[in-house]
Amino acid sequence: MKPMGPIPAPFAGQDRxxxxxxxxxxxxxRAGDTPAFVYDLGxxxxxxxxxxxxxxxxxxxxxxxxxxxxPDLLGGIAPxxxxxxxxxxxxxxxxxxxxxxxxxxxxxxGKRDDELQAAIRAGATLxxxxxxxxxxALATGDRLGTAPRLAVRVNPDFELRGSGMRMGGRASPFGxxxxxxxxxxxxxLAAGADxxxxxxxxxxxxxDSAAIIETQAATVTLAARLAEEAGAAPPxxxxxxxxxxxxxxxxxxxxxxxxxxxxxxxxxxxxxxxADSGFAIELGRWLVGEAGVYxxxxxxVKESGGERFVVVDGGLHHQLAASGNFGTVxxxxxPLAVAERMSAxxxxxxxxVGCLCTPLDRLADKVALPEVAxxxxxxxxxxxxxxxxxxxxAFLGHxxxxxxxxxxxxxxxxx
Amino acid sequence: MKPMGPIPAPFAGQDRxxxxxxxxxxxxxRAGDTPAFVYDLGxxxxxxxxxxxxxxxxxxxxxxxxxxxxPDLLGGIAPxxxxxxxxxxxxxxxxxxxxxxxxxxxxxxGKRDDELQAAIRAGATLxxxxxxxxxxALATGDRLGTAPRLAVRVNPDFELRGSGMRMGGRASPFGxxxxxxxxxxxxxLAAGADxxxxxxxxxxxxxDSAAIIETQAATVTLAARLAEEAGAAPPxxxxxxxxxxxxxxxxxxxxxxxxxxxxxxxxxxxxxxxADSGFAIELGRWLVGEAGVYxxxxxxVKESGGERFVVVDGGLHHQLAASGNFGTVxxxxxPLAVAERMSAxxxxxxxxVGCLCTPLDRLADKVALPEVAxxxxxxxxxxxxxxxxxxxxAFLGHxxxxxxxxxxxxxxxxx
Numbered sequence: 166m167k168p169m170g171p172i173p174a175p176f177a178g179q180d181r182x183x184x185x186x187x188x189x190x191x192x193x194x195r196a197g198d199t200p201a202f203v204y205d206l207g208x209x210x211x212x213x214x215x216x217x218x219x220x221x222x223x224x225x226x227x228x229x230x231x232x233x234x235x236p237d238l239l240g241g242i243a244p245x246x247x248x249x250x251x252x253x254x255x256x257x258x259x260x261x262x263x264x265x266x267x268x269x270x271x272x273x274x275g276k277r278d279d280e281l282q283a284a285i286r287a288g289a290t291l292x293x294x295x296x297x298x299x300x301x302a303l304a305t306g307d308r309l310g311t312a313p314r315l316a317v318r319v320n321p322d323f324e325l326r327g328s329g330m331r332m333g334g335r336a337s338p339f340g341x342x343x344x345x346x347x348x349x350x351x352x353x354l355a356a357g358a359d360x361x362x363x364x365x366x367x368x369x370x371x372x373d374s375a376a377i378i379e380t381q382a383a384t385v386t387l388a389a390r391l392a393e394e395a396g397a398a399p400p401x402x403x404x405x406x407x408x409x410x411x412x413x414x415x416x417x418x419x420x421x422x423x424x425x426x427x428x429x430x431x432x433x434x435x436x437x438x439x440a441d442s443g444f445a446i447e448l449g450r451w452l453v454g455e456a457g458v459y460x461x462x463x464x465x466v467k468e469s470g471g472e473r474f475v476v477v478d479g480g481l482h483h484q485l486a487a488s489g490n491f492g493t494v495x496x497x498x499x500p501l502a503v504a505e506r507m508s509a510x511x512x513x514x515x516x517x518v519g520c521l522c523t524p525l526d527r528l529a530d531k532v533a534l535p536e537v538a539x540x541x542x543x544x545x546x547x548x549x550x551x552x553x554x555x556x557x558x559a560f561l562g563h564x565x566x567x568x569x570x571x572x573x574x575x576x577x578x579x580x
Numbered sequence: 581m582k583p584m585g586p587i588p589a590p591f592a593g594q595d596r597x598x599x600x601x602x603x604x605x606x607x608x609x610r611a612g613d614t615p616a617f618v619y620d621l622g623x624x625x626x627x628x629x630x631x632x633x634x635x636x637x638x639x640x641x642x643x644x645x646x647x648x649x650x651p652d653l654l655g656g657i658a659p660x661x662x663x664x665x666x667x668x669x670x671x672x673x674x675x676x677x678x679x680x681x682x683x684x685x686x687x688x689x690g691k692r693d694d695e696l697q698a699a700i701r702a703g704a705t706l707x708x709x710x711x712x713x714x715x716x717a718l719a720t721g722d723r724l725g726t727a728p729r730l731a732v733r734v735n736p737d738f739e740l741r742g743s744g745m746r747m748g749g750r751a752s753p754f755g756x757x758x759x760x761x762x763x764x765x766x767x768x769l770a771a772g773a774d775x776x777x778x779x780x781x782x783x784x785x786x787x788d789s790a791a792i793i794e795t796q797a798a799t800v801t802l803a804a805r806l807a808e809e810a811g812a813a814p815p816x817x818x819x820x821x822x823x824x825x826x827x828x829x830x831x832x833x834x835x836x837x838x839x840x841x842x843x844x845x846x847x848x849x850x851x852x853x854x855a856d857s858g859f860a861i862e863l864g865r866w867l868v869g870e871a872g873v874y875x876x877x878x879x880x881v882k883e884s885g886g887e888r889f890v891v892v893d894g895g896l897h898h899q900l901a902a903s904g905n906f907g908t909v910x911x912x913x914x915p916l917a918v919a920e921r922m923s924a925x926x927x928x929x930x931x932x933v934g935c936l937c938t939p940l941d942r943l944a945d946k947v948a949l950p951e952v953a954x955x956x957x958x959x960x961x962x963x964x965x966x967x968x969x970x971x972x973x974a975f976l977g978h979x980x981x982x983x984x985x986x987x988x989x990x991x992x993x994x995x
Contacts, residue, residue, distance in 0.1 A: 336886060342884050469735055480690070558973070562668040
């Protein structure tokens with residue numbers, strides 16, 4: 166038997182799964198069919214509120230929409246946050262529908278000319294990833310007769326310890342090496358562009374609060390040093406994010422109160438060059454990941470070689486990360502449950518496999534489950550981020566999953 | 581510097597990349613834009629012909645459409661092969677547009693009732709994966725007043741040595757353990773269904789010809805034993821496939837002549853119970869993988885930490901497997917080239933990264949390349965199978981890749 170990750174607090178301890186106070190089967194009926202993702206906007210609002218209470222008042226909250234760009238979710242979260250961070254022309258267009266251009270910033274190492282043009286025309290901020298991109302953005306601005314809004318994405322000379330994905334402290338396709346940043350800022354200013362500041366992202370999916378605290382302090386110090394060397398104060402310092410969520414057995418949540426308090430101290434002691442700068446935290450997964458549940462129905466329960474397999478109508482074509490095939494070295498189990506019998510005692514060890522004709526499509530490996538039969542609903546938690554859009558949805562020709570965004574009036578959203 | 585896999589023979593040694601006799605830039609213009617997949621039907625026809633020459637005349641060739649279900653490709657390959665193997669209701673519908681129902685078989689461990697119904701109604705063969713599925717298929721047939729065409733997918737008691745994905749020889753969600761197969765065949769026959777035989781798939785992406793030969797012989801022996809125990813001769817034995825293609829440095833192609841010749845011997849010596857059975861090989865990747873090229877344009881060339889990065893407008897959202905994030909334990913480099921200068925000498929070591937804002941999006945790691953500049957076209961080979969449909973195309977909101985199926989009149993398709 167292998168362990169599963171922890172079921173998020175709002176769902177843990179339930180008997181029949183309720184999301185935002187609504188029964189899982191009723192939600193499937195509303196979504197039309199299984200497989201379906203259900204996202205609870207109430208839980209997302211709770212996360213934003215929790216973070217607001219923890220952070221110094223001066224620190225803005227940005228949502229990285231790559232984590233979940235569903236239009237209804239985006240429309241729900243946009244008024245709650247101070248900015249949207251996008252990674253493509255497509256995400257830019259979605260964000261412009263729900264947020265003012267000045268509150269949108271666009272990062273990504275391979276922005277095409279048509280994407281630069283769309284951002285400059287709209288008045289969104291480009292987080293420039295290289296000297297070459299700055300040159301292209303300035304040339305595009307000249308052509309359009311519009312001064313581009315340009316921040317510089319910095320490849321920091323440190324990394325976020327313990328992060329699932331390190332994005333600093335080494336040779337990287339992201340951002341400009343810190344040592345070359347002051348010269349680039351001077352180039353931007355000399356060209357008459359609207360310099361917006363720094364974007365410094367050191368890693369993601371980190372659960373070690375002490376490492377996040379240390380990284381944020383180092384980021385504030387780095388921003389000050391770069392600003393002093395450039396001879397210009399950054400209007401905004403995007404401190405990145407990197408807060409993880411507990412997916413696997415033994416994982417524990419980050420301590421946002423401690424992080425917020427330490428960030429307050431770091432900002433209180435910041436160098437004079439940053440006195441008038443704004444600051445922001447950019448989060449995706451931490452804001453929305455726990456608010457989503459993937460619901461899939463059992464098609465078959467079978468035995469082979471002395472093992473039990475529960476075959477469901479979903480799979481890695483909707484939830485690639487849960488199958489352990491996306492950026493994971495060692496496959497571990499996401500939390501899941503039989504929706505109708507969450508509190509029933511486990512009676513068997515079984516693997517939950519998707520409907521795809523590939524051994525990769527394993528959603529849970531040898532977990533303890535209660536009785537399961539054809540027709541039962543399986544809930545896979547932590548499906549709010551990097552699920553539907555981060556999976557190969559056309560693989561093997563199955564339909565896409567339904568996606569339902571709810572804001573219930575029940576307990577889950579009323580907290 | 582790290583090595584790349586071998587460029588497929590029809591493209592190797594070129595100066596400017598030509599596909600089916602057409603220049604890569606002209607093909608991009610025809611596709612509309614980069615990134616684009618180009619598939620050469622001429623190369624696919626050559627593969628089918630090569631296999632026909634190698635195999636005993638009695639052995640049919642099936643195409644597993646999951647490898648590449650593009651409608652134009654499917655329409656092109658369908659008349660060349662004896663059967664299409666599908667893995668979903670969606671693939672079934674695509675196949676029914678180009679092939680007779682009796683030449684279509686449907687495998688997959690999680691077939692929904694609506695999928696069983698569609699197959700039975702159409703007259704396609706269901707490769708049943710469990711006793712439960714047989715019961716559901718029989719009930720559906722009763723409801724429809726149509727005897728279902730049912731083959732039994734067997735979980736063999738051996739595996740294909742050296743295959744990229746083992747699908748036999750152990751507890752498995754696929755098929756019915758060999759020991760239980762004879763009883764299930766008798767159930768099918770007693771119910772008056774149209775028993776079609778066996779589907780025995782022991783692994784995939786194997787490059788060891790000796791292992792394939794051994795597995796095919798064992799499969800013929802197993803089919804005979806199961807038929808004798810069931811007291812019924814199988815109309816068809818689908819021997820599976822599993823022929824790999826060389827993706828990585830050091831990989832060598834399978835020896836289809838040797839495989840065909842050995843299979844001829846195995847069939848010549850087969851048990852009397854199989855005297856009147858038909859046989860088929862089912863291949864996906866081997867038929868179409870080398871015939872596809874992914875073309876993506878350079879957006880930026882940048883330096884960081886002493887390393888060079890070539891940033892392209894494509895990425896893992898179109899070619900997940902090339903990034904090493906789909907069923908791969910150790911990331912290795914697919915073959916790629918600068919399309920305009922395939923024969924130019926290497927001058928730099930660089931990593932080729934996609935446009936996505938994630939460190940996972942690395943299409944080549946520290947490979948030797950000639951001079952590369954913004955605007956150059958990069959060709960990533962071996963993109964004909966498990967590319968466009970096996971990648972998270974919605975990830976980060978970029979457009980899908982263009983797909984172009986050609987049958988040129990030039991050298992490549994005229995061989």
